Amino acid sequence: MTRILAVVSQKGGVGKTTTAINVAAALAGRGVKTLLVDMDPQGSVRFGVGLQGPAVGPGIGDYLTGAKELKDIVRGTALPFLRVLLAGAVADTGDHAAYQSLVASSTRLGELLARARDRGYLVVVDTPPGLGPVVHRVLAVADRVIVPLQCEPLALQTTSQMLKGIRTAVSEHPALKLEGIVLTMFEEQSALSRRIADYVRRQLPKDLVFDVMIPRTAATVEAFAAGQPVVLRTPDDPAARAYGELAALLGKRMVR
């Protein structure tokens, strides 16, 4: 059962959180029991699903220390089939270094995700930017990985490092498979954006780049302000439709 999907990129701000939230919400919208896991100590997922508020409450950090069990940290959302695990207190304290060593040293992350999988969840994991200890740990327990690639020159230039990092992780965990690269913030009206998308498709094997591209839309940005995934808030928005298509594709490949 391939059921744990990690969203990874060493480049920051390319749409990892936006992709994780909207793929998870779109899968849940199709009736797939989905668990969205926020492994980024920034804790951005909570804002995208409207769970912000003063008290962050227990999260993954508390599970890794053994203080809490899975049932204490799973949170419901407006969608019946979407549950969320938040990063926990680290998102408030901001002590990333302590969080990183906790994740690197604890064996409980594998147990946590395997337990969720055994309960029939399809698990979507958001990760911090970079290829540090947290990302390595997540790749060690994931089944599949997708890499958002922003259609801007700088994101393209750092892609080879990204793919090298993924290939190393795949060689260390033969069960892991790179599902593909998804082009994000694509701007049809920008010649540069089109050039980058063409370049990526020419340079990489065809099955490595998803056909569906996520366009840059104002509705996607506004959805975060409203605390709702764009697939729910404005389902007719081109980015929402593209995420729906991507989720349908991933659902078919992962839910057997």
Place this chain on the structure above:
Amino acid sequence: MTRILAVVSQKGGVGKTTTAINVAAALAGRGVKTLLVDMDPQGSVRFGVGLQGPAVGPGIGDYLTGAKELKDIVRGTALPFLRVLLAGAVADTGDHAAYQSLVASSTRLGELLARARDRGYLVVVDTPPGLGPVVHRVLAVADRVIVPLQCEPLALQTTSQMLKGIRTAVSEHPALKLEGIVLTMFEEQSALSRRIADYVRRQLPKDLVFDVMIPRTAATVEAFAAGQPVVLRTPDDPAARAYGELAALLGKRMVR
């Protein structure tokens, strides 16, 4: 002599590298002897200053291990007063975890930046996203820090964690001072972008947010593709002019 400026944000993709490159280039353009230091293992600075190419050559990683001296890793650029220290081989291997522990364990970073300062350089340091060991190390040796804040809801929502992280660093290193927050990728024609800029100015002390805002412009994105800072490539572009203004302000405050 306050001469070491760090550009820091835990949020990814907010314009740290773009800000570090263009502030450094604009300072050098004004005749200030400037050293741009890339502490991000992604190694994005090299693309912005046209130093990409197959062989990355020695960099900071090599200095920290003791294999190279400052003179072996300083590189010239098209600008007479701008020199650059690249991240080094890590940008090729992508082994971020090893790089992080090297930076965290070595005392040579402080020596490196102090030596550059003593040679009369104003040092501008680009950092990786997050508040991990590399950022902590840089904040421990910097004099000033600026925080780029992208005018989008998600970047705003994670600001309080950012400021908390900076305040902790300042409490640990009394010599460090937060120069200010610079709003980036501002879009005059977007009501949401304007709302965010207004909100930030209302919520934070007036002297903490620079008056100058960096607009989102196509020229800034294209400059990266061309391997040149936008302040050099299209000096009349609104973002180039804004970076020029920011550099003039920082130069006045830091070069005594």
